[in-house]
Amino acid sequence: MENLIDESGTFAVRGASENSWCTIAAYACPIAEKKKYRSILKVLKRREGAKSSDEIKLGQIAETNYFKFLQDMNELNGILFSVATDSGLNYEQLVKTHQKEQLASMMENIHEMKYQSGKEAIKLLVSQMEHLPAQLYIQLTCQIQLMCSFVDRGICYYVQRHPNALRNFRWKIDQKDPQKKSAFEDAFEKFCPALLQTFSLKKPFPSLNWCDYRPMEKYLYKTGSIPGYLLKKFPHLQDKEGFNIQKIIRDDIEFIDSKAYQGIQIADLLASGLRKLLHSGYEENEKAAHLLGKLMVQGTRGNPPIELLTFGSAKKVDGSLAELIKILKKSCKPMIKK
Numbered sequence: 619m620e621n622l623i624d625e626s627g628t629f630a631v632r633g634a635s636e637n638s639w640c641t642i643a644a645y646a647c648p649i650a651e652k653k654k655y656r657s658i659l660k661v662l663k664r665r666e667g668a669k670s671s672d673e674i675k676l677g678q679i680a681e682t683n684y685f686k687f688l689q690d691m692n693e694l695n696g697i698l699f700s701v702a703t704d705s706g707l708n709y710e711q712l713v714k715t716h717q718k719e720q721l722a723s724m725m726e727n728i729h730e731m732k733y734q735s736g737k738e739a740i741k742l743l744v745s746q747m748e749h750l751p752a753q754l755y756i757q758l759t760c761q762i763q764l765m766c767s768f769v770d771r772g773i774c775y776y777v778q779r780h781p782n783a784l785r786n787f788r789w790k791i792d793q794k795d796p797q798k799k800s801a802f803e804d805a806f807e808k809f810c811p812a813l814l815q816t817f818s819l820k821k822p823f824p825s826l827n828w829c830d831y832r833p834m835e836k837y838l839y840k841t842g843s844i845p846g847y848l849l850k851k852f853p854h855l856q857d858k859e860g861f862n863i864q865k866i867i868r869d870d871i872e873f874i875d876s877k878a879y880q881g882i883q884i885a886d887l888l889a890s891g892l893r894k895l896l897h898s899g900y901e902e903n904e905k906a907a908h909l910l911g912k913l914m915v916q917g918t919r920g921n922p923p924i925e926l927l928t929f930g931s932a933k934k935v936d937g938s939l940a941e942l943i944k945i946l947k948k949s950c951k952p953m954i955k956k
Contacts, residue, residue, distance in 0.1 A: 619646060619647070619648060619649065619772075619776065619783045619784055619785075619786065619787050619788065620646070620647055620648075620649050620652065620788045620790065620881065621644050621645070621646045621765075621768060621787065621788065621789045621790070622644065622645045622646075622647075622790050622881040622882055622884055622885040623642065623643070623644045623761070623764070623765075623789065623790065623791045623792065623882075623885055624642075624643060624791075624792040624876065624882055624885035624886040624888075624889045625640065625641065625642040625643070625757070625760075625761075625792070625889055626640065626641050626642075626643075626886070626889040626890045626892075626893040627639065627640025627641060627705070627893055628640060628705070628753070629703065629705065629753055629756045629757040629760065630705045630708075630753055631705070631708050631709065631710040631713055631752045631753055631756070632705065632706065632707070632708055632709040632710060636704060636706035636707060636933070637704060637706060637896075637897065637939075638704060638705040638706040639702050639703070639704055639705075639893055639896040639897060640702065640703055640704075640705060640760075640893065641700055641701070641702045641889050641890075641892045641893040641896070642700065642701050642702075642757075642760045642761055642764045642889065643698060643699065643700040643764075643885055643888045643889035643892060644698070644699045644700070644764050644765070644767075644768055644885065645696055645697075645698050645699075645881070645884055645885050645888055645913075646696060646697050646698075646699065646768055646772050646776075647694060647695060647696030647697075648695055648696075648776075648780050648783035649783070649786075649788070650783075651694050651695060651696060652881065654694055655691070655694060655696070655880070655881065655884055656880050656881075658687065658690040658691060658694075659687075659880050659883060659884060661687075661690065662674065662679070662683060662684075662686075662687045662690075665680075665683045665686070666678060666679055666680070666683060673876060673877050673883055674883070674887075675886070675887075675890070676886075676887055676890035676891060676894065679887075681900060681901055681902070684887075684891065685902075685905060685906070685909055687887070688891070688906075688909035688910065688912075688913065689909060691884075691888075691913060692909070692912050692913060695779070695780060696913070697772060697775060697913065697914060697915045697951065698888055698910070698913040698914045699764055699767045699768050699771070699772065699914070699915075699923075700764070700888075700889070700892050700914075700923075700924045700925070701760045701761075701763050701764045701767065701924075701925045701926075701927050702892065702893070702896055702924055702925070702926055702927065703756065703760055703926070703927045703928065703929070704926075704928070704933075707928055707929075707933055708752075708756060708928070708929050709929075709930070710752050712929045712930030713752040713755060713756060713929045713930075714752060715929075715930060716755075716759075716929045716930055717747075717748070717750070717752075717755050718748075720747075720759075720813065721744050721747060721748060724740065724743070724744055724747075724812050724813075725740070725741075725744055728740050728741070740812070743808070743809065743812055744812075746808070746809075747809050747812075750805060750809075754801060754802060754805055756929065757802055758802065758805055758806060758809065758813070759813070759927070759929075760927055761791075761802075761806065762810060762813050762814060763925065763927060764925075765789070765814075765867050766814070766863070767925060769861060769863055769866060769867075770824070770918065771915055771916075771917070771918065771953065772915070773825075773834070773861070774824060774825070774826055774953060775915050775951070775953060777826060777829045777830070777831060777834075778826065778829055778954070778955040779955055781829070781830055781831075781832075781833045781834075782833050783833075784831075784833050784834040784837075785833045785834060786869075786870065787837070787866050787867070787869060787870060788870045788871075788872075789867065789870065789871040789872070790872055790874050790879060790881055790882060791806075791871070791872070791873050791874070791882075792873070792874070792876050792882050792885070792886065793873040793874050793875050793876075796875045799873075803873050810867070810868070811864055811868070814863050814864050814867065825860075825861075836865070837861060837862050837865050837866050837869075838860065838861065838862065839860040839861070839862055888910075888913070891906070891910060892910060892924065894906075895907055895910060895942060896939065896942075898938055898939065898942065903938070903942055904941075904942065904945055907942040907943075907945035907946050907949070908945055908949045909949075910946065910949075911923065911945055911946035911947070911948065911949030911950045912949050912950070912951070914946065914949075914950040914951065915950055915951045915952075915953060916947070916950050916951065916952055916953050917947070917950075922943050922944075922946055922947045923946055923947060923950040924943070924946060
């Protein structure tokens with residue numbers, strides 16, 4: 619399984635008007651389909667008169683050609699995940715409060731750790747994370763929420779349809795500067811494990827008891843081996859298997875230059891396409907919502923397939939945007955295979 623990730627927008631704190639959307643998107647697909655999505659991208663570039671070696675951005679593409687690209691992508695077995703946040707609602711103080719709550723969650727189980735060296739390492743990590751700039755914290759949180767969304771819904775989707783695709787998980791994330799590690803990459807590598815642990819405490823990931831998870835055996839906690847910090851919170855997991863989310867995400871992950879990897883170019887076009895939809899930027903917004911929605915899988919508990927993340931100042935989505943999100947929801951793939 620290959621997961622291709624890129625973002626669109628700056629993830630700034632409050633300073634712009636509301637509806638200043640930023641998106642992070644992941645296109646997940648069986649590795650066997652790499653040749654197919656590369657062919658689709660090549661056709662899109664040819665339609666736009668670009669070379670196959672060129673990197674093409676959404677702003678350079680005619681709307682009709684972008685829609686044809688989405689239609690072609692819908693012929694594949696990949697699915698699209700996305701987290702979006704409105705910078706106009708992300709006041710710095712609210713972001714900092716959210717950050718403090720996450721830090722408290724990371725410290726919550728430190729007393730249960732056996733070794734003092736481990737306790738000191740967590741304390742140091744919390745101290746460093748406390749000083750992350752708000753903008754970087756927003757992007758980092760959205761990124762990890764996106765990856766958890768795949769574990770939450772993507773595995774359930776594929777175990778019913780293409781279980782053998784779950785033997786390995788490869789994550790390819792857009793690299794902004796091939797010459798040096800960015801502040802985001804550094805923060806991701808440093809803080810990702812602790813944040814993933816915090817997320818797993820809040821929401822254990824589901825499994826379908828009628829499906830065969832043996833292809834992803836190396837990513838499962840065996841019965842009786844689920845970590846104590848999870849069992850204390852969720853004692854009903856005592857006799858069940860569980861996902862080792864850190865291994866799923868960290869086992870094979872790479873920041874890679876989009877110019878050198880066509881899969882990241884696909885993720886860029888999809889992330890930009892969703893952001894443009896949230897800004898109602900198409901001539902045919904409803905058609906765009908339908909085509910993008912067809913690439914997605916339904917959300918949990920009746921939620922839309924795109925996750926709208928806020929850092930404290932929630933606001934109901936209404937008007938034309940609410941209608942477009944309804945189209946996404948109506949058009950997306952069902953979770954349960956009939």
